[in-house]
Amino acid sequence: MPVFKTPFNGYSVRFSPFYENRIAVATAQNFGILGNGRVHVLDLSPTPGAPITELAAFDTADGVYDLAWSESHDSILVAAIGDGSVKLYDLALPPTSNPIRSFHEHTREVHSADYNPVRRDSFLTSSWDDTVKLWTLDRPTSVRTFKEHAYCVYSAAWNPRHSDVFASASGDCTVRIWDVREPGSTMNIPAHEFEILACDWNKYDDCVIATASVDKSINVWDVRSYRVPISVLNGHGYAVKKLRFSPHRQNLMVSCSYDMTVCLWDYMVDDALVSRYDHHTEFAVGVDMSVLVEGLIASTGWDELVYVWQHGTDPSAP
Amino acid sequence: MESKPQPSANSLPPKPWERAGSSSGPAPFKPPSGGSTSDVVEASGTARPGEIVSSSDKNAIVNRNSLGRPVPTRPWEQNYGNSGIGGYGSTMNYNSGYGSGLNGSYGGLGGNYGGLGGNYGGLGGTYGGGTYGGGMYRGGYGGGLYGSSGMYGGGMYNSGFGGPMGGYGMGGPFGSQDPNDPNGAPPSPPGFWISVLRVMQGVVNFFGRISILVDQNTQAFHMFMTALLQLFDRSGVLYGELARFVLRLLGIKTKARKVQHMGPNGFPLPGNSNSHVNQNYIEAPKSAPSGSWDNVWENDTSN
Numbered sequence: 098m099p100v101f102k103t104p105f106n107g108y109s110v111r112f113s114p115f116y117e118n119r120i121a122v123a124t125a126q127n128f129g130i131l132g133n134g135r136v137h138v139l140d141l142s143p144t145p146g147a148p149i150t151e152l153a154a155f156d157t158a159d160g161v162y163d164l165a166w167s168e169s170h171d172s173i174l175v176a177a178i179g180d181g182s183v184k185l186y187d188l189a190l191p192p193t194s195n196p197i198r199s200f201h202e203h204t205r206e207v208h209s210a211d212y213n214p215v216r217r218d219s220f221l222t223s224s225w226d227d228t229v230k231l232w233t234l235d236r237p238t239s240v241r242t243f244k245e246h247a248y249c250v251y252s253a254a255w256n257p258r259h260s261d262v263f264a265s266a267s268g269d270c271t272v273r274i275w276d277v278r279e280p281g282s283t284m285n286i287p288a289h290e291f292e293i294l295a296c297d298w299n300k301y302d303d304c305v306i307a308t309a310s311v312d313k314s315i316n317v318w319d320v321r322s323y324r325v326p327i328s329v330l331n332g333h334g335y336a337v338k339k340l341r342f343s344p345h346r347q348n349l350m351v352s353c354s355y356d357m358t359v360c361l362w363d364y365m366v367d368d369a370l371v372s373r374y375d376h377h378t379e380f381a382v383g384v385d386m387s388v389l390v391e392g393l394i395a396s397t398g399w400d401e402l403v404y405v406w407q408h409g410t411d412p413s414a415p
Numbered sequence: 416m417e418s419k420p421q422p423s424a425n426s427l428p429p430k431p432w433e434r435a436g437s438s439s440g441p442a443p444f445k446p447p448s449g450g451s452t453s454d455v456v457e458a459s460g461t462a463r464p465g466e467i468v469s470s471s472d473k474n475a476i477v478n479r480n481s482l483g484r485p486v487p488t489r490p491w492e493q494n495y496g497n498s499g500i501g502g503y504g505s506t507m508n509y510n511s512g513y514g515s516g517l518n519g520s521y522g523g524l525g526g527n528y529g530g531l532g533g534n535y536g537g538l539g540g541t542y543g544g545g546t547y548g549g550g551m552y553r554g555g556y557g558g559g560l561y562g563s564s565g566m567y568g569g570g571m572y573n574s575g576f577g578g579p580m581g582g583y584g585m586g587g588p589f590g591s592q593d594p595n596d597p598n599g600a601p602p603s604p605p606g607f608w609i610s611v612l613r614v615m616q617g618v619v620n621f622f623g624r625i626s627i628l629v630d631q632n633t634q635a636f637h638m639f640m641t642a643l644l645q646l647f648d649r650s651g652v653l654y655g656e657l658a659r660f661v662l663r664l665l666g667i668k669t670k671a672r673k674v675q676h677m678g679p680n681g682f683p684l685p686g687n688s689n690s691h692v693n694q695n696y697i698e699a700p701k702s703a704p705s706g707s708w709d710n711v712w713e714n715d716t717s718n
Contacts, residue, residue: 238465278459
């Protein structure tokens with residue numbers, strides 16, 4: 098399956114919700130510690146084996162840590178930047194007109210971005226300044242700031258079945274569930290003993306959420322009774338950096354880790370690890386599953402490579 | 416990959432899960448509201464457009480941490496105000512995970528040395544990279560501020576960082592001004608110190624990102640330290656010897672002098688009155704001084 102080499106270290110990859118052969122990749126120079134960043138928009142060739150082509154690229158003054166495709170406009174991308182800014186890019190406009198927006202409200206690095214898939218008019222960003230911000234395209238500033246976490250918020254994810262509910266995962270070892278209409282968080286789940294780096298909702302059960310932690314495990318929770326996790330997935334050798342539930346199968350999720358592997362899990366069965374892909378030669382820090390093509394997975398990592406492959410095939414096979 | 420007809424622009428294909436009902440019972444969420452997100456939030460009275468969270472707000476947030484667990488201090492929020500440059504070493508706490516056994520002693524070495532690195536930037540550059548833990552953090556400040564570069568070359572992922580960091584130091588806090596020059600120009604505007612502060616901010620940012628990475632990746636960090644320790648074990652370098660070597664390089668007199676009272680392999684030099692202490696060496700030379708085997712295990716000075 099095709100591979101794309103980025104000049105900087107990969108941080109995040111996302112499939113377009115509009116085009117089955119389009120992905121966006123967030124990269125940062127010098128492993129995101131110091132230097133510039135770049136957003137790549139890539140087109141996969143419909144013919145197998147053909148190379149990935151770059152549709153557009155946007156340079157930033159600091160590393161890009163995450164991306165989100167707009168769910169309302171097929172050409173708009175949200176980028177979470179290390180200098181605390183949130184930038185919007187429109188692929189339909191020439192590079193000189195981009196970014197079309199640049200919001201400077203976060204006081205520290207912005208670490209994640211997620212577009213509301215239900216109402217499709219708003220997105221969330223989470224930052225190392227301990228806050229999550231809610232943005233809409235019809236307002237010049239953020240609409241709301243959610244500030245209860247006591248440490249960096251590494252990830253915020255919309256509930257895919259509820260337009261007002263989202264979850265945030267933080268280094269303070271908690272996951273909080275929020276309703277944008279409520280003044281405070283509606284739930285506070287002490288999900289791990291170590292920092293939590295990512296969370297995602299089950300697409301088929303709006304009460305199930307998974308959390309990925311520095312303790313190398315993934316916990317799956319039912320928000321109606323969150324005293325104990327409904328499943329604990331062990332198998333990664335180091336901190337789990339990101340995870341994503343399958344858009345097509347209720348039980349499946351994919352995760353990537355500092356152990357340089359990408360794992361596919363079925364959290365409903367005892368032997369939960371379905372497959373392990375060790376194609377990356379450095380930390381695997383970005384992973385996504387296509388909404389439009391079942392079983393299509395993309396991953397990126399610090400080895401500056403973007404892989405796109407069908408589940409069950411070898412990602413590094415030519 | 417099979418080629419499907421592309422959806423026309425701005426018409427989002429339905430999500431696969433929208434075709435299926437939710438499989439579990441009622442959710443503990445209020446039913447969704449109609450209208451746009453901004454309208455919904457504004458109607459709920461929770462909207463705070465463009466709010467920027469200040470650090471005083473954050474203190475209140477910390478108190479709201481219902482877990483009762485201590486939350487680590489962020490590297491960029493630590494109080495550097497009362498300490499000199501070398502003080503960076505004393506306030507950083509990245510050796511804490513290595514408090515026991517060999518790792519502890521090794522981390523301690525890095526810490527001590529890094530602290531000195533604040534004052535001796537050049538040497539910090541030479542040795543900071545190899546220690547990776549305390550050394551990199553602490554020596555790093557010294558190196559960066561005083562213009563010594565290349566200190567990050569030794570680490571796992573750090574090649575190339577030395578350049579820009581060294582670059583910060585090149586301006587040099589002490590380079591362009593001579594406070595003792597009576598005929599000099601009027602005092603330079605505070606822009607200089609603002610630029611220094613800005614540089615400091617950049618430095619703190621830099622280490623903030625490294626430390627976040629180390630935080631997220633404590634396991635890999637541990638593995639690196641273990642590998643490093645094994646390397647030292649193999650080359651036969653004792654940690655104490657290493658520490659003494661480093662301190663001697665810095666011109667600090669240590670107990671190393673005491674070692675010089677001993678002969679080769681720690682055996683007493685003839686006529687040394689203190690020579691009876693600490694003779695329990697595992698390896699003794701084959702051609703030992705007379706009667707040595709009799710008093711290896713006791714402090715017998717009768718020979």
